Amino acid sequence: MRRTTVLLCTCGSTLLDKIDFDKVRNELSKKPLVSRVEVVDGLCKSSVVKNLSLKPSERIIVAACSSRFLEAVFKSLLSISNVEFVNIREQCAWACENKEDASLKTIRLLSGSINKVVRIGLPKSHEDLKIVREALVIGGGIAGVRCALDIADAGYRVYLVEKEPSLGGVMAQLDKTFPTLDCSICIEGPLLSETGRNKNIVIIPNSEVVSVRGMVGDFRVLVRVNPAYVDPEKCNGCGECANVCPVYQPNKYDVNLKPVKAIYCPFAQAVPLKYVINKDYCIECGLCMNACTRAAINLEDKPKMLELNVGAIVVAVGSDLFDPRLKPEYHYGEYDNVITNMEFERIICASGPTGGVLLRRDGKPAKRVAFIQCVGSRESGQGIEECSYYCCAASMKEARLILEHDREAKVFIFYNELRAFGKGWEDLLYRRCLEDGIVFIRSRPSEIKRSLNGNLIIVYEDTLTGKRGELEVDIVVLALGFKPSEKLAKLAAALGISVDDKGFIEEAHAKVKPLETRVRGIYVAGTCHGPRDIVESAVEGSAAAALVISLFRGESIKLPETAKILENKCTGCGRCILMCQYGAIIRDGEKIRVLESICNGCGACVSSCPQEAVVLGDWGIEQLAPQISGMLGD
Amino acid sequence: MVVWKPKIIAFTCWCSSSGVDQAGFEGFKYPANVLTVRVPCSAIVNPSLVVKALQEGADAVLLTACKPVELRKIAPSRITEARVSLLRRLLNTVGVEEDRVRILWISSNEGGIFASEVSRIVEEVEKLGPLNLRGKMIEQP
Structure with missing residues (x-):
């Protein structure tokens, strides 16, 4: 019979006056399953643990402090998996009124664990996954390019899939960037050519990801090259x-x-x-x-199909902008001089259709320009309900560009709340806009009308004064909010990742895993998971690259404990599929299969299986029922 | 005279175990007759284990879990919540007071709440008296 050893830790002798260790030792020694009881002083010291000369084949019960501290010592350093933890410090010594109670509780908890540990399987050899140290970045905008460059610079090969003929994304189309009014392509262009020159980056333009198989460390990606x-x-x-x-x-x-x-x-x-x-x-x-x-x-x-074998994937496909035709009161597409902010960027750009001169569609110069903010954002209805992040700063930048081109022009910005929160947005943008005489009107205009001479008339109510007004201008620029691109849901489905209620990609955790998706090894960067500006997209590109690099630097991938299906017991009823909130269990032909890269190890499937055909670590009825009997026994 | 004290099994999920540990860490005292069984998530607890605990001599069973609102769409503890409410009704029909099975929402920083809730529950179970489910089952004709 295999040995069961109980290690009692006195926590530097501080628990001696809280728990009667002699009594505990005597009680436990009486149990036939226990072969050795050791009272030691500080299991957190690796020297103490080494002196115990424990063998990996031994069953060990560690009665000490919170397992959060000791689990790593025993499982990783000693590669002992047959180990149970009982917290006698926080849960017994420190929580009980007196020594007698604490000793009794210690004995009860340990009796349970002694019963459980004999039913834990033999030490499992860790099924470590191999890593293909090559990455796929989907999307060649600023987030994707930054990410690809960082991964490539760390020495790993990167495939950069872009649906358009060229990298660059939205940033390449912009004239200037806020708040510094730097020329957009002048700062992105060098990055693009560096990407083109980098020997570790394989750019695959005109292409789309069709399907993905496999899991973290070893994805097989099918790409259609148009x-x-x-x-x-x-x-x-x-x-x-x-x-x-x-x-x-x-x-x-x-x-x-x-x-x-x-x-x-x-x-x-x-x-x-x-x-x-x-x-x-x-x-x-x-x-x-x-x-x-x-x-x-x-x-x-x-068209050609290409199969790539990569270890990690970064999704940086960006978003679309709201379709202004969905707001008929602004008559976009009907009135020539109602334009979107993207159109404005091209018109004001020196390489654009008018060589950088702001003209009305009839060729006359535009002297009076109005911006309408929050078109398709911050409202329920057709757009998305959240703030689109970039448009206040973008419109202020565009307003200043107009004045740079023509000091005589009059610019009006119809805003709801002016959100100038980023670095330099307040001083470099907002203050200077005020100094330059740009007029801010707090209003969401109700309608744009067209007068007989082709001028546009904005009908609005100033919500600060409560007065209604009409304003005649040459051009109206609609500041469009982000919306998830139409193909995003399809791509997400191919990758097995989830989208949120707005249609953007959903993060594994909004706060602590902001760039991870529910599939391990698939990361997200840029506007495809919510509105962002250039800075944040670039930051996320680099951050996602760091995650990929740290994955690649590891020798292998250790997955957390995931559910397993015992095929000889499974009847294929599919109850576990219904219970799994992560979508990690699928029907694969006649069989039921757990997708290990998605499973989070909660065990909802284990308790829902009528055949006890799903197992997860040491938490089956087989282990827990004896543990409970042990605790409750006299 | 031997004073009867109830035995209570508490299934604690990963997050709430850390809350239970925190209770001790911050010096909150609670009755020693609450015995914890650590599980990865409350959703792994098969209702039959709860019944098993009652059969084996527990006078009450607690499940501590994460409040579903803390999580987003994904909240396996909602499954636990549904199971516990069903199980309570079921136990009622066979003559076991439903308050002997409860769910407690404990996050990893709510040690104080755990200590006070558990103390209150122990008092209530003391009022209910011993369950002796096994004895009752044997008495059945």
Whole structure:
């Protein structure tokens, strides 16, 4: 019979006057299951533990302080898994009125554990998982690029999947960034080209993640690479093809405000700097094929499927903006001069459709501009209910850009609450806006009307004075809130991660695991899990990279205790699937399977199984029932 | 004279065990006849174990768990809450006072609440008297 040893810790002799250790030792020694009882002084000291010369095959009961302190010593350092912890310090010595009570409680608790420990299985060899030390980053915006660069710089290979032909995301489309009014592409461009040059980063443009199998350390990811019709290996970005292309299409990069050829490169700083063909517009005339000296163009190009084997995944796909057509009172799409803030960014940008001059659609210069805040955010209804984080600062920045271009212009900002909370937002943005004479009106305008001369009239009630008013302007800019992109739910389903009630990706824990998802090894960064600005997206990119790197630095992955299904007992009734709130149990053909990367080890499945076919660590009826009898026995 | 004292089994989840430890740490005293069984989460406790404890001589059984509002969508202790309320009704029908099985919401920093609640419950169980479920079962014809 295997030995059971009880270790009683006196906590540096401080428990001697609280618990009668001799009595406890005598009582326990009487039990046939116990082969050794040791009273020791300080189990938290590794020297004390070493002197006990414990063997991994021994069954051990540790009666000491809170197991939170000692579990690590016994389970990791000594790799003893047949160990039970009883807290005789906090729960007996310190909680009982007198020595007699404390000793009695100690004996009872230990009697339970003695009964339990014999029913704990043999020491399990840890099933450590291997790690594929390569990462996948989905999305090439600022969060994804920052993340990929950080992982690559630590020496690991990164696959960077981007749905568009170029990296850059929303930040590449912006004119300036707040609060410093730095040129956006001037600060993102170097990062993009660094990403392009980095030998550890494999950029996969025009592609989407289709499905994911496997678990942390060993994911198999299927990626669909959409045809670019131009061989990226051969294309050197000379642009001869676009010179001869006879067809124009609206450029998505310029929010469809500026035409490009059907064979195009989205913008000058694009990474990779390769041309692609938009087949929706291409007439297949073949002129580009004749013009290309490197025979890079293949109009018969087909989608390709790519399987990647990675150890960790970072989701940084970003979000969409609210569709302003859902607010008919602002007549977006109907009145020419009602524009979105993204359109404004392109118009005010020197590389934009008007070369940076703020013009009305009829070509007249815009002298009076109004911003309407919180379009699609902070309201119930079509938008999302929370604050969209970036728009107060963005509109103040845009207002200052207007004045930089034209000192005579008049700018009005219709706000609800002005939230200037970030670093430099108050002094560099808000104060200077006030000094520059930008007019802030606290109101959510009820309607935009159009006068006969094409000017727009904003109908509003100033909620500070209670007065109603009408304001005539040339251009109205709608500050749109974030909304989860349409494809996000599909991607989340493919990855097995969850989305919250607004449709953004849900974190494993909003406070303490803000970048982890419910699937171990899948992390999230940037606006795909809620509204954020550039700074925070970049911070999260780096932070997610740090999580990936620390995963890769480990020798193997130790999963926490997860539920296991005993196949010989399981009848496939599926009750455990209904009980699991994490969605970690699935039906796989005829079998029921636990997804170890999702299971959190709560055991709701264990107690719901009528066949006792689900087990989790040492907490089955088989172990707990004898423990209870032991405690209650005389 | 031997004074009868009730025996109470308390299934404590990971988080609330830490609350129970905190009670001792902060010097709160509570009756010694509350014996804890540590489990990873209250949802792992099969109702049959609660009945087993009563059969084996416990006069009451407590389950300490995390308040569901503290968690978000995911709250396995809601399962426990549903099971306990069902079990209480069931026990009532066979003549066991429902207050002998209870759920206590204890977070890991609520040691004080644990100590005071447990002391109150012990007093109430003392008023109910011994359960002696096994004896009752044998008496049945």
